[in-house]
Amino acid sequence: MSFSSFRNAFSHQLNAAKKRAFSTTTAQAKRTNWIPMAAGVTAAAGVLYYSTTSVRADSKKALIGDDQWVDLKLKSFHDESHNTRRFFFELPSEEHVLGLEVASCVLTKFTRPQNGKNVIRPYTPVSQPEDTGFVEFVIKRYEKGLMTNHLFSLQPNDTLAFKGPIQKYKWTPNMHKQIALLGGGSGITPLYQLMHHIAKHPEDKTKVHLFYCNVTEGDILIKKELEEIEKQHPNQFEITYLLDNPPKNWKGETGYITRELLERKMFKPTDEDVKVFVCGPPPMYDAISGNKKSPSDQGELTGILADMGFSKDQVFKF
Numbered sequence: 001m002s003f004s005s006f007r008n009a010f011s012h013q014l015n016a017a018k019k020r021a022f023s024t025t026t027a028q029a030k031r032t033n034w035i036p037m038a039a040g041v042t043a044a045a046g047v048l049y050y051s052t053t054s055v056r057a058d059s060k061k062a063l064i065g066d067d068q069w070v071d072l073k074l075k076s077f078h079d080e081s082h083n084t085r086r087f088f089f090e091l092p093s094e095e096h097v098l099g100l101e102v103a104s105c106v107l108t109k110f111t112r113p114q115n116g117k118n119v120i121r122p123y124t125p126v127s128q129p130e131d132t133g134f135v136e137f138v139i140k141r142y143e144k145g146l147m148t149n150h151l152f153s154l155q156p157n158d159t160l161a162f163k164g165p166i167q168k169y170k171w172t173p174n175m176h177k178q179i180a181l182l183g184g185g186s187g188i189t190p191l192y193q194l195m196h197h198i199a200k201h202p203e204d205k206t207k208v209h210l211f212y213c214n215v216t217e218g219d220i221l222i223k224k225e226l227e228e229i230e231k232q233h234p235n236q237f238e239i240t241y242l243l244d245n246p247p248k249n250w251k252g253e254t255g256y257i258t259r260e261l262l263e264r265k266m267f268k269p270t271d272e273d274v275k276v277f278v279c280g281p282p283p284m285y286d287a288i289s290g291n292k293k294s295p296s297d298q299g300e301l302t303g304i305l306a307d308m309g310f311s312k313d314q315v316f317k318f
Contacts, residue, residue, distance in 0.1 A: 061099030062091045069161040074154050081218050084140045094133040103193035106164035110150050121147040124189035140186050173204035177273040180266050181210045184280025188221050190318050199229045213242040259304045269310040279318035292317050
């Protein structure tokens with residue numbers, strides 16, 4: 001599906017959402033002048049705290065948050081779908097970790113040869129903080145995306161500049177009894193890192209429900225990893241997939257996240273110690289929670305979650 005079709009799907013549903021309180025849009029969308037702060041390809045900023053107990057105390061960090069750019073070499077890549085690729089970048093040595101915390105984003109940079117201007121974009125790795133020797137990303141290519149087109153032009157041994165990490169949300173085990181993750185398209189990456197982190201730490205009993213929206217089944221990113229978590233922890237993790245254009249015999253939900261769906265499948269705002277995390281393109285925020293004012297300002301809570309009675313403190317926008 002072209003980017004224009006993707007954007008049109010969002011726009012159509014967003015207009016419908018403005019007319020009726022219960023609907024939302026969660027297909028892929030991207031504005032060429034929008035620089036988000038933390039989804040796998042282009043989503044909102046977001047970073048969660050990672051308990052360092054899983055990272056060896058003597059690990060060397062490639063990134064230490066000192067505002068310095070570090071060049072990393074592309075080791076390998078392979079295609080996940082017609083427009084999505086999995087990239088593996090080498091760290092300075094086999095003993096190095098990247099230095100990020102779970103769901104934290106890093107900044108990437110390259111200089112355009114046409115005009116000498118820098119292009120800087122954030123991405124969330126899908127590898128874990130304790131992984132040594134490499135960092136892994138799953139990135140979707142956009143027709144007019146300067147960084148994604150550059151990334152897809154890279155060959156093994158080419159380098160890309162990285163800086164970070166950037167932390168936004170401090171996660172500690174069992175800080176909430178239940179969390180809901182509302183994701184659209186490439187906004188899955190920080191949500192996945194949080195899910196993966198909770199799944200790998202048996203002491204964290206947080207119950208997790210992911211609502212993940214895409215246009216087609218082929219657009220679902222890291223599906224194998226998501227389903228493995230749900231399979232291994234069926235009493236703790238639940239995933240609801242939603243497709244705008246589902247195939248025949250589709251067993252998930254059809255359409256977009258609605259108030260009716262959330263009231264039917266998600267916890268209530270009056271339940272004890274709950275939190276909702278949202279990550280996706282701007283129209284999704286407009287309908288579900290309202291957009292952030294800036295990377296450091298969550299803005300007011302609006303949209304479906306506000307209509308359902310959730311408070312600003314109960315929602316975090318990546």
